[in-house]
Amino acid sequence: MTGKTHIMGGVASCTAAAYFYGYDPVFMTASGVIGALIPDICHTKSKIGRRLPILSAVISSVFGHRTFTHSLLFLLITAFAAHLYFTDQSILVGLMAGMASHLLLDAGTVNGIKLFFPSAIKVRLPLYIKTGGKAEQGVLAVLTVVSCYFIANLIA
Template sequence: MEGKTHIVGGIAAGALYLKTVGTVQPEVLFFTSCIAGALLPDICSPTSTIGRMIPLLDRLVSKTFGHRTITHSLFMLILTFMVFRLTHLPEAIELGIWIGMASHLVLDAITVKGIQFLWPLKIRVGIPVGIKTGGTLEKGILSLLTVYIAYVGYQIYLN
């Protein structure tokens, strides 16, 4: 998936959390963290949105592990959770980054390439007929996620 789809996916996942579980304060920090978390797994790609922001780290991770391996895995979700338990960051940051990362993995798992969710096992996890990155189906998903965000935003803030 493209960066813009991951950004909107992270916001949508955050909105889903607020709608189903409850509030996180401050919400602006929560949603900013959802966006950061949604971009973070692509630090393994020099051409990604976050890869272009942190050019040395992206190349190091890419050369060491490759694309859609460790950064797109259950191992990384668990490691991130454990690091957050040690650092005691505000809940809005911890939860937002973790939700954003999880949304990224879900979105990339439905692409043609899938992800190595069980890294270091080289098994790719995805759906049999994946979505082409940047293709028409991705644009449709982006549109649906945008409509969902508007719907939840209306229900939470204007209803």
């Protein structure tokens, strides 16, 4: 998936969680957007990879794309590290929701992800799409509608 789809996935997951569980929607959504971009640090041309080119190049050369940073192991390590630095549950849950949305969206692509890294098993959803294609535009549209729905209900 492209960066804009991941961003909207983070927004959709965080606004929904804020609505259902009463978290602060602003902090949660802001951290969710960041979380939705973090797994692509392994891709030097990604939004976050271009912002942190040296770190991205190192991670890419060591692990490759959609392996370690797209795994449950990375999600758990990030959750533990974030817990050490952030006490606000809205930020912690938002970060994890954004990262989880990223993994789910990338599992819905042709190449899938190595969710159980270091295992070589690839995980791909039964219905998958090509990154950047018309189907992804449809996913982006649905995520945008979902986000608008929950935002409207949060401010009402």
